[in-house]
Amino acid sequence: MRHILSGIALAAGLLLGAGAPAVAQNPFEPVVYVNDAAVTRYEVQQRMRFMQVLGAAGTDAAGAEQALIDDRLRDFAARQAGIEVTDEGLQTGLEEFASRAGLGAAEFTAVLERAGIEQQAFRDFVASGVAWRAVVRQRIVPGISVSDAEIQQELTRRIETPVVTRVLLSELIIPAPPGQEDAAMARAREVAGSGPTEAQFAEAARRLSASGSAAAGGRLAWIDLENLPPSLRPVILSLSPGQTSQPLTVPGAVVLFHLRDTQGTLRPGAREQVLDYMTLRLASAAEAAALAARARSCDTLYAEAGGAAAAIQRQTVSQNAIPGLIATQLASLDDDEAAVVNYGGSADLVMLCSRQPALLAEAEAGVATTALADDGVEAAVPDEGALPSRDAVREEIFNRKATAAADAYLAELRADAVIRRP
Structure with missing residues (x-):
């Protein structure tokens, strides 16, 4: 879906490209059965064209057929669960999908029909x-x-990640x-779909690329992220070093990027x-050490301290505001671990309850993190490096878990299904 807009532009190319290819086989004969539900050759052809318009994976026959098999499995699971898609629910889904291209369902359907894709393929x-x-x-x-x-762990990971x-x-x-x-899109998808290494991508660039960098295997020098077009930044940031982007359409060309490294x-x-x-x-240090040995956590320290519990001080402060000797001891402690600071005539028992990045503590306290203009008006440009809210991270983790569980269930359906060819 990322390239749906440029994919729709490609629909004109599909229209000009050719009509339906001449085939000897009956286009409506089944090519595979999934739990006795047929997938026809015509459906495969329609799905291939549909995926081409979307600029998504599955534009070859094998990919389109597998996508349709998965759809049959999803439909089977819905029937087993007693789920039916109502006309209203379907229309809402059609409108939502078309809106990703900035179109209504009727407009999107018209674009598809001009590209030789029937309305039923979109609806299915x-x-x-x-479902x-x-x-x-x-x-x-x-x-x-x-x-x-989990939210804390994810936010901490983001803070610690450059x-x-x-x-x-x-x-x-x-x-x-x-x-x-x-033809250009097919070549690009072939390269991207192979999961090329840096050397393989370089070989493909020398062979296929029309760029001036082709002789160098397509290799570019370091580029500041802010110098890339804003629309391209999320595409590049979604890659890990060693990965290749999906094909991107630009006027007169199809482009692939391979991420070699980041700073x-x-x-x-x-x-x-x-x-x-x-x-x-x-x-004394001996008394402090004895108490430290008995206490198992910050919560139990009060009970173990007995009559001295009233003198316990608990505080949450930035590490640079902690007295030097105490800070030195805390630096080597894990949560609920204690140590002793010996002053000669007396001693402090020191116990760490928790540590967290200061940025998280500020966020939880509602401390503003966006810059303010000189006149006191909040800057209109969002801070791309700002941490997301805890609610946003919760939703992201939830969606990640749901996607993984759904993929696992689909794999289970596939393993249990009767999939046969005529």
């Missing part, structure tokens, strides 16, 4: 998706939960003059920590 595709979402909501969603610890500022790319630009768009910097303040800790002044 969306109906399977609507499957209902299956997921009924069967999978109730069993998914996201804990506060924000990408520079990328090392290779490019492959395949000419796509009028009437040859399909980045940590967010400001990413190394700062906020510590929740307890201290208790005692008469």
Whole structure:
């Protein structure tokens, strides 16, 4: 779906490209049965064209056939669960899908029809998706939960991960003059679908690319991320080093990018920590050590301290605001671990309750993180490096778990299904 807009532009190429290819086989004969539900040759042809318009994977016969098999499995699961797609539900799904291209369902259907794709192919595709979402909501969603610890872990991971500022790319630009768009897209998909290594991508660039970088295997020098077009940045940032993008359509060409490496910097303040800790002044280091040995956590320290519990001090502060000797001891402690600071005539028992990045502590306290203009008006440009809210992270983790569980259930359906060819 990422390239749906450019894919729709490609529909004109599909129209000009040719009519339906001449085939000897009956286009409506089944090519595969899934639990006795047939997939016809015509459906495969329609799905191939549909995926081409979307700029998505599955534009060859094998990919289109597998997608239709999966749709039959999804439909089977919906029937087993007693789920039916209503006319209203289907229409809502059609409108939602078309809106991703900035169109209404009727307009989107007209674009598809001009590309030789019947309305029924679009409706069947969306109906399977609507039914499957209902299956997921009924069967999978109730069993998914996201804990506060998972959210904390994900936010901590993001804080500790450098924000990408520079990328090392290779490019492959395949000419796509009028009437040859399909052939160019097919070549690009063949390269991207092979999961090329850097060397394999370079070989393909030398062979296919019309760019000036072709002789160098498409290799480009380091590029500042901010120098890339805004629409291209999310595409590149979605890649890990060693990965190749899906084909991107531009006027007169189809483009692939291979990410070779990245450079980045940590967010400001990413190394700062906020510590929740307890201290208790005692008469001697021996007494403090004995109490430290008995206490198992910050919660049990009060009970173990007995009459001295009232003197316990607990505070949550930035690490740079903690007295030096205590800070030194805390630096080596894990949560609920204690140590002793010996002053000679007295001693402090020090116990770490928790530590977290200062950026998280600020977010939880509602501290503003966006810059303010000189006149006090909040800057209109969003901070791309800002941390997401806890609610946004919760939703992201939830969706990730739901997707993984749905994929696992689909694989289970596939393993249990009777899939046969005529």
